[in-house]
Amino acid sequence: xxxxxxxxxxxxxxxxxxxxxxxxxxxxxxxxxxxxxxxxxxxxxxxxxxxxxxxxxxxxxxxxxxxxxxxxxxxxxxxxxxxxxxxxxxxxxxxxxxxxxxxxxxxxxxxxxxxxxxxxxxxxxxxxxxxxxxxxxxxxxxxxxxxxxxxxxxxxxxxxxxxxxxxxxxxxxxxxxxxxxxxxxxxxxxxxxxxxxxxxxxxxxxxxxxxxxxxxxxxxxxxxxxxxxxxxxxxxxxxxxxxxxxxxxxxxxxxxxxxxxxxxxxxxxxxxxxxxxxxxxxxxxxxxxxxxxxxxxxxxxxxxxxxxxxxxxxxxxxxxxxxxx
Amino acid sequence: xxxxxxxxxxxxxxxxxxxxxxxxxxxxxxxxxxxxxxxxxxxxxxxxxxxxxxxxxxxxxxxxxxxxxxxxxxxxxxxxxxxxxxxxxxxxxxxxxxxxxxxxxxxxxxxxxxxxxxxxxxxxxxxxxxxxxxxxxxxxxxxxxxxxxxxxxxxxxxxxxxxxxxxxxxxxxxxxxxxxxxxxxxxxxxxxxxxxxxxxxxxxxxxxxxxxxxxxxxxxxxxxxxxxxxxxxxxxxxxxxxxxxxxxxxxxxxxxxxxxxxxxxxxxxxxxxxxx
Numbered sequence: 001x002x003x004x005x006x007x008x009x010x011x012x013x014x015x016x017x018x019x020x021x022x023x024x025x026x027x028x029x030x031x032x033x034x035x036x037x038x039x040x041x042x043x044x045x046x047x048x049x050x051x052x053x054x055x056x057x058x059x060x061x062x063x064x065x066x067x068x069x070x071x072x073x074x075x076x077x078x079x080x081x082x083x084x085x086x087x088x089x090x091x092x093x094x095x096x097x098x099x100x101x102x103x104x105x106x107x108x109x110x111x112x113x114x115x116x117x118x119x120x121x122x123x124x125x126x127x128x129x130x131x132x133x134x135x136x137x138x139x140x141x142x143x144x145x146x147x148x149x150x151x152x153x154x155x156x157x158x159x160x161x162x163x164x165x166x167x168x169x170x171x172x173x174x175x176x177x178x179x180x181x182x183x184x185x186x187x188x189x190x191x192x193x194x195x196x197x198x199x200x201x202x203x204x205x206x207x208x209x210x211x212x213x214x215x216x217x218x219x220x221x222x223x224x225x226x227x228x229x230x231x232x233x234x235x236x237x238x239x240x241x242x243x244x245x246x247x248x249x250x251x252x253x254x255x256x257x258x259x260x261x262x263x264x265x266x267x268x269x270x271x272x273x274x275x276x277x278x279x280x281x282x283x284x285x286x287x288x289x290x291x292x293x294x295x296x297x298x299x300x301x302x303x304x305x306x307x308x309x310x311x312x313x314x315x316x317x318x319x320x321x322x323x324x325x
Numbered sequence: 326x327x328x329x330x331x332x333x334x335x336x337x338x339x340x341x342x343x344x345x346x347x348x349x350x351x352x353x354x355x356x357x358x359x360x361x362x363x364x365x366x367x368x369x370x371x372x373x374x375x376x377x378x379x380x381x382x383x384x385x386x387x388x389x390x391x392x393x394x395x396x397x398x399x400x401x402x403x404x405x406x407x408x409x410x411x412x413x414x415x416x417x418x419x420x421x422x423x424x425x426x427x428x429x430x431x432x433x434x435x436x437x438x439x440x441x442x443x444x445x446x447x448x449x450x451x452x453x454x455x456x457x458x459x460x461x462x463x464x465x466x467x468x469x470x471x472x473x474x475x476x477x478x479x480x481x482x483x484x485x486x487x488x489x490x491x492x493x494x495x496x497x498x499x500x501x502x503x504x505x506x507x508x509x510x511x512x513x514x515x516x517x518x519x520x521x522x523x524x525x526x527x528x529x530x531x532x533x534x535x536x537x538x539x540x541x542x543x544x545x546x547x548x549x550x551x552x553x554x555x556x557x558x559x560x561x562x563x564x565x566x567x568x569x570x571x572x573x574x575x576x577x578x579x580x581x582x583x584x585x586x587x588x589x590x591x592x593x594x595x596x597x598x599x600x601x
Contacts, residue, residue: 042423043431049471053471055434058441119340135587136348139348147554147572149558153558154353154357160365259536298442306440
């Protein structure tokens, strides 16, 4: 297809050039007609690829969510309409999954942005070694999820993990050193690990945003006798607010999708205490072999993400309108 | 004056604490790799690496299995990087420089792909890959991984191309350059930093990827390191120092590359997100 297109173009190349010198309006008309199909030439392959490996599978999954299908015999599926969704809504376990997901997402967003903001403010000053400090902060974000899950598991090892040793040393030891195996401490441990891995991203992004805060306005606020907090509120916050909003949406979407860190640390357990939507969907598909239910749960997750993004886009548009008024 | 000094001291302490927490787990992987196995599981705690144990890296690699995993990860990552960039460049160019029917739809699809969990598409993709005989193949993994990271690369590159003044391109067009030439000769050289950022992101997306790798590849010798390493979690047969040595070798390239490229990576990602 591309080859044909190319040949067609190079064939028309020479006469076009001649014309362009003699007949200006005609050339313009021609290039307008050409530019109508040129973008599709660039688009064809990437869009086809996304269709095959993202959109079609998504639609298949959507169809699957209205069927009863077993992993062991996927060819044999029966249409059950909304049954899967009705079963989900009626299942108190799923309500718990939703609550856990909500806690997970909120803590990740607030924790990562909060710590990221604090770190960015610390880094937003002139000092020696700032470049090094900035680079070191990004280490958690660069670390692969599998390696993070592995080291977190080792550090929380009941007997020899350094975290247990440290907690015991300060008299805060958990019963039998069980952290990831305890339905009380597993979720906090997973949350801390996730926030640890996530916070460098808002740090670096906010640091960039802080640099666009005009120095004069913070100085003016300081001279006016405003304290650190009021300077931040009056001079800094208005500038970085859109960035924070964007970060919040990004991190929420990422946290809803996050799988391997939670799966490898706890598999959603113990007793479902760390089971988020994605963990639920995976274990229903590959442990209970229930592809239909898994798909339905996945769709709920996608819809939540979609609502989040749409909502934030609408809010953003309204804020922009208010700004221009 | 004194208050300022105290404030500065507090800032330094706070910053050092954050940096310590950020780096410590990686350091702890390193220390654990360089601790005598009998000391790892004892009441005494060793907090400094024992350099006489550097052999544990060699031991890990000598098993053949581990070097095989790392090589597989490398091949899959290079493939993903290549495929993602090759597809993202024309997509970004079309979005940045042309107006066409369906542009909004393409933009929405790119946004949508950011919300799809890999774990959700594992099942339908498994069926597709089965039909196309792409299961149990590293090439299949490249195709699956690229589908998830290519949209991010495209958004980054679109952001970068949007920043190139249209006049440069128009001048080239007047001189008779064709669109493909304009793209390769004029636009791409101007966005090399964003291109390398997109390449790094694509490479390490595949390097870190776990769900597809664990589901689509069955042969032990085709496994990437992420799956091999995950297999150690909860398994007791392999010495912990070897496990940690593998974890360190798997993590270090990602960390070093991001340190090197983080400025472009982050600005690229936010630019893509803001404008996409």
